[in-house]
């Protein structure tokens with residue numbers, strides 16, 4: 384392809400504007416959010432030889448990749464991401480390997496016991512459930528026609544299939560099936576999963592050397608030009624460009640004020656992407672009383688309308704971690720930690736009997752849904768809104784670039800996708816800066 388004179392002139396104008404913005408800036412690039420996307424973007428900008436600073440609202444880095452240690456020594460667990468998904472093409476596979484952290488290839492476990500409404504399911508019920516999942520997978524594989532919700536895609540099926548679809552969307556997406564685009568679900572990448580012992584801690588360690596300002600929530604972005612003015616409680620920072628990686632739920636909540644307002648196309652993209660409510664509750668167990676519970680992974684639906692599974696003794700630690708999603712999980716986050724931990728204890732007891740309660744010494748709720756800096760677990764494209772992820776990638780006058788798992792296409796909802804998307808945004812910014 385050859386360059387036309389028009390594109391050369393346009394390119395020169397962009398570089399001149401870029402030079403003006405850089406002259407007025409205190410830092411060339413400001414990255415908002417120190418999750419996987421923001422950290423990867425900042426690292427790439429730095430590798431490209433440009434000045435960058437990351438502003439992070441929380442007092443820690445990693446975002447939704449977070450290894451929780453509040454239950455004490457020897458009882459850490461990943462409250463957010465724990466698997467390197469689609470490992471064949473995920474940049475974290477190599478980082479994990481080089482780091483030497485423990486992993487387990489057996490990501491989903493043997494799922495040896497199915498408890499339904501407190502009762503151990505029969506072999507027949509288990510067979511039906513497996514068949515239901517098989518049928519759902521078939522229906523969601525390249526669904527024909529207009530983009531419908533997962534619930535609509537299985538509407539004509541029997542109860543077992545509809546139940547499987549509900550379990551699937553709650554436990555893989557954290558959302559109810561009527562709020563999930565079946566076309567978006569279909570375009571998500573899949574492949575090998577590697578379970579990492581301390582994925583969040585690894586993300587934080589990997590990027591510890593970057594210039595970060597923790598405890599610095601961004602409240603506003605003025606993008607009238609020539610560069611951007613980023614407002615925080617501690618003052619305003621001027622930069623040539625901003626890369627915004629806050630979760631789409633945070634954008635939807637209006638926690639960051641844009642001046643001027645977001646253009647209609649970006650606002651529509653944000654509105655087309657909801658947030659799921661995948662939730663984990665860690666229960667600390669007495670090692671002596673819990674020693675026989677090892678290696679059991681149990682799927683339960685203890686309460687009608689609620690789907691969860693229990694991960695027992697992850698990496699051999701005296702812990703049980705209840706995973707749940709959808710509206711039942713939202714209710715637990717809204718009820719608060721004490722109520723959620725009690726509910727998780729009830730689930731444990733519904734599987735192992737009331738005696739197990741004496742083995743529980745405490746618990747921790749990872750309440751992503753009510754957390755003001757995440758507002759949910761990960762982005763969900765609403766039915767009919769397949770194009771929203773791509774639309775979110777369109778920058779505001781080459782000055783404000785959005786990145787993160789929500790904009791990661793087939794890599795959405797993952798650390799790997801956020802990382803790749805942060806690097807994508809960094810490439811666009813480097814081009815704008817004339818690198």
Ligand SMILES: Cc1cc2nc3c(=O)[nH]c(=O)nc-3n(C[C@H](O)[C@H](O)[C@H](O)COP(=O)(O)OP(=O)(O)OC[C@H]3O[C@@H](n4cnc5c(N)ncnc54)[C@H](O)[C@@H]3O)c2cc1C
Pocket residue numbers: 415416417418419420421438439440441444445446447448462463464465466467468599600601602628629630633638639661662663751755756757759760761786787788789795796797798799801
């Ligand atoms: C329970 C759970 C389980 C998951 N399991 C997996 C898994 O097994 N494998 C996997 O790959 N992925 C998993 N994910 C998803 C994965 O964690 C995310 O997709 C990924 O970490 C998102 O990275 P990000 O950089 O896009 O966003 P984030 O990690 O959310 O980073 C955004 C950052 O912006 C900050 N921020 C927010 N508002 C402001 C503000 N106003 N000013 C400044 N900073 C702000 C936040 O504090 C955060 O640090 C899981 C997520 C959850 C919640």
